[in-house]
Amino acid sequence: VQLVESGGGLVQPGGSLRLSCAASGFTFSSYIMKWYRQAPGKERELVATITSTGGTTNYADSVKGRFTISRDNAKNTVYLQMNMLKPEDTAVYYCYRFPFWGQGTQVTVSS
Numbered sequence: 387v388q389l390v391e392s393g394g395g396l397v398q399p400g401g402s403l404r405l406s407c408a409a410s411g412f413t414f415s416s417y418i419m420k421w422y423r424q425a426p427g428k429e430r431e432l433v434a435t436i437t438s439t440g441g442t443t444n445y446a447d448s449v450k451g452r453f454t455i456s457r458d459n460a461k462n463t464v465y466l467q468m469n470m471l472k473p474e475d476t477a478v479y480y481c482y483r484f485p486f487w488g489q490g491t492q493v494t495v496s497s
Contacts, residue, residue: 389488389489392405399496405493407464417438420432423475433446434454438459440459452470454466478492
């Protein structure tokens with residue numbers, strides 16, 4: 387199993403980023419996928435979840451209405467669209483498929 391995140395970077399408050407997670411080594415369309423994040427000095431927290439078909443999504447209260455998780459099963463990729471970013475969104479963002487983690491991608495929100 388391999389999960390490779392991309393799309394992180396430095397963005398100003400109020401800006402947007404789209405993270406991607408390219409998956410391989412398993413039947414992607416059969417698995418729930420999740421995005422987590424970990425800010426410096428804090429525990430890793432669940433940000434968003436999407437079911438195998440993409441029919442159901444769930445979000446942490448802190449990102450509801452600003453972030454959108456989606457997936458393209460033909461491309462074996464899960465996405466996290468992040469809008470209206472805030473400094474408190476600064477973290478390393480990880481793609482997760484039980485029990486495997488990606489390497490993470492840094493998102494920094496700062497002016």
